[in-house]
Amino acid sequence: MTTTNSLTAEDLGSAAQxxxxxxxxxxxxxxxxxxxxxxxxxxxxxxxADVALGTLYRYFPSKIHLLVSALARQFEDTxxxxxxxxxxxxxxxxxxxxxxxxxTRGMQGDANLTDALTRAFMFADASVATEIxxxxxxxxxxxxxxxxxxAYVEGEQPSDEDVAIARVISDVWLSALVSWVxxxxxxxxxxxxxxxxxxxxxx
Amino acid sequence: MTTTNSLTAEDLGSAAQxxxxxxxxxxxxxxxxxxxxxxxxxxxxxxxADVALGTLYRYFPSKIHLLVSALARQFEDTxxxxxxxxxxxxxxxxxxxxxxxxxTRGMQGDANLTDALTRAFMFADASVATEIxxxxxxxxxxxxxxxxxxAYVEGEQPSDEDVAIARVISDVWLSALVSWVxxxxxxxxxxxxxxxxxxxxxx
DNA sequence: TTCGGAACTGCAACGTGTTTCTATTATGAC
DNA sequence: GTCATAATAGAAACACGTTGCAGTTCCGAA
Numbered sequence: 001m002t003t004t005n006s007l008t009a010e011d012l013g014s015a016a017q018x019x020x021x022x023x024x025x026x027x028x029x030x031x032x033x034x035x036x037x038x039x040x041x042x043x044x045x046x047x048x049a050d051v052a053l054g055t056l057y058r059y060f061p062s063k064i065h066l067l068v069s070a071l072a073r074q075f076e077d078t079x080x081x082x083x084x085x086x087x088x089x090x091x092x093x094x095x096x097x098x099x100x101x102x103x104t105r106g107m108q109g110d111a112n113l114t115d116a117l118t119r120a121f122m123f124a125d126a127s128v129a130t131e132i133x134x135x136x137x138x139x140x141x142x143x144x145x146x147x148x149x150x151a152y153v154e155g156e157q158p159s160d161e162d163v164a165i166a167r168v169i170s171d172v173w174l175s176a177l178v179s180w181v182x183x184x185x186x187x188x189x190x191x192x193x194x195x196x197x198x199x200x201x202x203x
Numbered sequence: 204m205t206t207t208n209s210l211t212a213e214d215l216g217s218a219a220q221x222x223x224x225x226x227x228x229x230x231x232x233x234x235x236x237x238x239x240x241x242x243x244x245x246x247x248x249x250x251x252a253d254v255a256l257g258t259l260y261r262y263f264p265s266k267i268h269l270l271v272s273a274l275a276r277q278f279e280d281t282x283x284x285x286x287x288x289x290x291x292x293x294x295x296x297x298x299x300x301x302x303x304x305x306x307t308r309g310m311q312g313d314a315n316l317t318d319a320l321t322r323a324f325m326f327a328d329a330s331v332a333t334e335i336x337x338x339x340x341x342x343x344x345x346x347x348x349x350x351x352x353x354a355y356v357e358g359e360q361p362s363d364e365d366v367a368i369a370r371v372i373s374d375v376w377l378s379a380l381v382s383w384v385x386x387x388x389x390x391x392x393x394x395x396x397x398x399x400x401x402x403x404x405x406x
Numbered sequence: 407t408t409c410g411g412a413a414c415t416g417c418a419a420c421g422t423g424t425t426t427c428t429a430t431t432a433t434g435a436c
Numbered sequence: 437g438t439c440a441t442a443a444t445a446g447a448a449a450c451a452c453g454t455t456g457c458a459g460t461t462c463c464g465a466a
Contacts, residue, residue: 014463017413024425042453054456063453115328116353122325155333166288168375175374183329184336197371200404217433220443245423255445257426266423 004061005130006069016201021059028070034100040067067120068131074117075138078106084183088112088148092201095146097195100173102195104194106188107177113180122178139170147202165201172197207264208333209272224262226252231273234239235319243270243319269333270277270323278341281309292347296321297348300398303376306345307397310380311390318384325381342373350405368404375400 009018027048031040042063046056047096060066082102089095107114124132143166144158158166179185185193209370212221230251234243245266249259263269285305292298310317345370347361361369379396382388388396 118327119328122381124318124385125322129281129385129387132385151416159259164396164399165403167396168371168403171378171400172371175377178325182330182332182335188446193367193370194385195406196367197374200368256445402421
């Protein structure tokens, strides 16, 4: 099964190619931020990134691949800015809630972008497994780090239990974001639901 | 905001109209069952339901509305068959796992249908809020009933706590189904993840 | 520097969800 | 039964994701 994946930064030999990739993702984020999922139109992305449509499809084999890759980059950028300081809070539950509140506020600060990224993530099918997996790992890492707090050491594998808990919380977080993005819940309800879930799951 | 909703059975005056609606949903389920989300093509649904394309759109304003309505009907049918007998199991956790196992097996018995219905559910935007809400209510009802067990009485409002728990479990259940449908998790992993979550949330 | 292949451009075309429009048919008030 | 109105059929057209292709440009090996 040679599923066609998105080209990652490492796949790309020349600086010009890495720059093309960057421009494409920048254009994607910009368009998503302006009008959500529907505004991310492949022709528009190509034009704004100053790249031919065919080239766009060579880098990202579908709109969903494109958006999930954009999500991965966003996530990575955010995490690299935050992950130096330890997560504040005395209990796992406090720390997880702190992290999620931060992340949720970030997402809610740009509803259109969140719309585009979460909808793509939820709609992704098997062909996007690789890209999805990247995001899943990032999310798990963020949450297990918060669960462990001071006890966290770089590179160490979290326990199965912690991973299971992290997965449950990610599931709830994603669903909650979807509910918010689609107007089925307010920002407050969303935050509350997430925190309730965290308290239920963490002791 | 007068969002256009799907026509429900009660909206429809004549028997001929209710029959058209039924034929449309039958065709939707049949096509979904054969080829999943992509196979539910509006022209194909219209043809198989013996209805003009414009009529199909009068009954269901989009493919997503159509599929989520189909999901609601499926859910309702299943529940009405099951909800007479009490849920077996001595603890809330056992009962919820029983119910979810049943439901999950049902979904996994028809992967294509599940693909179509869950993907539609997750992709739905604000305009589908009404239809989504129906399904959410059904799911909550199923779960709170399982949580309460013998103590359940028809028509009584479940406690806030039980509703919160039910929502967390639905979130996880849906995410797990999506992972399974998109080939990111096997049936066993899916079942295991769901049961882990239930045990975490229910004491 | 030259050459061959890979990458890129520009553009046309296709499939499917959605919209629109006109002609026809069913329905309900009188 | 007649008429006004709503519902439906049928078909064309549009929008956007995706594919295919001919020509051009870039890049590394010789």
